[in-house]
């Protein structure tokens with residue numbers, strides 16, 4: 001496995017490769033969720049590149065950029081075990097040369113829902129992923145459904161900027177209790193993690209209600225919040241029910257037959273994201 005921090009070295013290796021190249025962009029602190037992305041890339045592509053970069057522009061002031069877990073040795077071990085060909089760990093100055101001014105903004109999608117809670121976040125994501133794509137030149141790129149709106153932002157980015165990249169969505173990998181794996185779960189102790197699995201429980205409750213025919217958004221949200229109330233101190237920051245084409249969120253009195261639910265819950269100082277697909281007659285519960 002090639003490990004490099006240098007853009008030039010990455011480019012030299014890339015230029016020597018023919019065939020398909022799968023890219024897995026990450027911020028490190030890798031876990032089984034990231035591994036699922038690497039495995040998908042490994043099974044579909046001739047070469048697999050993992051990038052590890054804690055991207056400062058997608059953190060707002062006051063967020064956890066400085067504290068974000070950095071576990072390089074373990075990360076490289078997981079990449080090696082997963083059959084990765086090359087890991088690129090650029091320094092900040094390499095992706096943002098001094099004086100950098102250019103940004104990439106996907107417009108309205110980046111400002112709504114999760115984007116409204118984290119102004120500037122998706123611009124930071126779109127900008128860094130554009131740079132990663134230009135450097136790695138992948139034919140395929142792998143993203144998790146856990147960060148559901150991010151996946152949609154990437155799809156729009158690829159469409160709008162004509163990137164010759166196939167975006168592959170990978171299902172959310174969960175802990176045995178249902179909590180979606182996340183690098184930020186490291187901030188929680190084992191008891192807090194167990195409590196946080198209520199987020200999954202709440203989503204399965206919403207799914208059950210939906211499957212029983214109660215499809216009204218207000219009722220679904222009420223059920224979600226009722227389950228989360230069992231974690232004292234947990235705050236439901238977002239419960240968005242999105243149209244399948246992401247053109248809009250459904251209003252409280254609407255009763256869609258298909259939708260994507262995106263939630264954000266703040267618990268023990270950590271902002272936890274999760275997602276769920278609701279589809280009439282297709283309960284995954």
Ligand code: AMP
Pocket residue numbers: 025026027028032033034036037142143144145146147170171172173174180181182183
């Ligand atoms: P991050 O390192 O958190 O920026 O995540 C890198 C990629 O891994 C993103 O595409 C995430 O959506 C994906 N990812 C993170 N957690 C999970 C998970 N539990 N299941 C599947 N994909 C995930």
